[in-house]
Amino acid sequence: MERELAPRLAELVRDIPDFPAPGVVFKDLTPLLGDPGAFAAVVDALVEPFAGRGIDQVVGIEARGFILAGPLAYRLGAGFVPVRKAGKLPSAVEGESYALEYGTDLLEIHADALRPGARVLVVDDVLATGGTAAATVRLVERLGAEVVGLAVVVELGFLGPRSRLRGREVVSLVHYAESTLVGR
Ligand code: AMP
Numbered sequence: 001m002e003r004e005l006a007p008r009l010a011e012l013v014r015d016i017p018d019f020p021a022p023g024v025v026f027k028d029l030t031p032l033l034g035d036p037g038a039f040a041a042v043v044d045a046l047v048e049p050f051a052g053r054g055i056d057q058v059v060g061i062e063a064r065g066f067i068l069a070g071p072l073a074y075r076l077g078a079g080f081v082p083v084r085k086a087g088k089l090p091s092a093v094e095g096e097s098y099a100l101e102y103g104t105d106l107l108e109i110h111a112d113a114l115r116p117g118a119r120v121l122v123v124d125d126v127l128a129t130g131g132t133a134a135a136t137v138r139l140v141e142r143l144g145a146e147v148v149g150l151a152v153v154v155e156l157g158f159l160g161p162r163s164r165l166r167g168r169e170v171v172s173l174v175h176y177a178e179s180t181l182v183g184r
Helices: 004-011 036-050 063-076 129-143
Strands: 014-017 026-030 057-061 079-085 093-100 102-108 119-127 146-157 169-175 180-182
Touching: 004 093, 004 169, 014 119, 036 063, 036 119, 036 146, 036 169, 057 063, 057 129, 063 079, 063 119, 063 146, 102 129, 129 146
Parallel strands: 057 079, 057 119, 119 146, 146 169
Antiparallel strands: 014 026, 079 102, 093 102, 169 180
């Protein structure tokens, strides 16, 4: 990743205090996603570490993970598989409950979405506590597929998400320690 990318992207991430609950500072990526150059740079930077590594499917986490998982899947020559909130997927599912930075929830994947041994990249917009990503990893592995890595735009390092994802390859583009931006 080019060295100037993190601060350039960070300028397009908007802090929304007390959304969706008091005490949460929501990282709003819509200005970044709406910028043609920044959107392309994000896709390029997240594709690069995983190109040529035999990714079969990109698993996107509802809802904002879908935005990036589509172009990443296309660029990697992979398929797209959604992980969705409970009750949204129409066919038979596997489910996992998980703790959010602000609440708990249930995630589901179609039981036949991944073949055993498939090589999977998991994608979301923001890694906060890591609970959502960890639950998605459990879902993928329950289907017998292999998680090659995880790709996100923003990592809230001060919430310690990597402690829930030990031994996993995690690529993030903008990393926040406390409220200070740490460019990578
Ligand atoms: P977590 O399970 O705590 O890592 O939460 C990650 C999921 O919740 C992602 O799907 C994010 O879109 C969303 N999320 C959690 N915290 C934030 C935040 N502070 N700003 C933006 N999105 C967040």
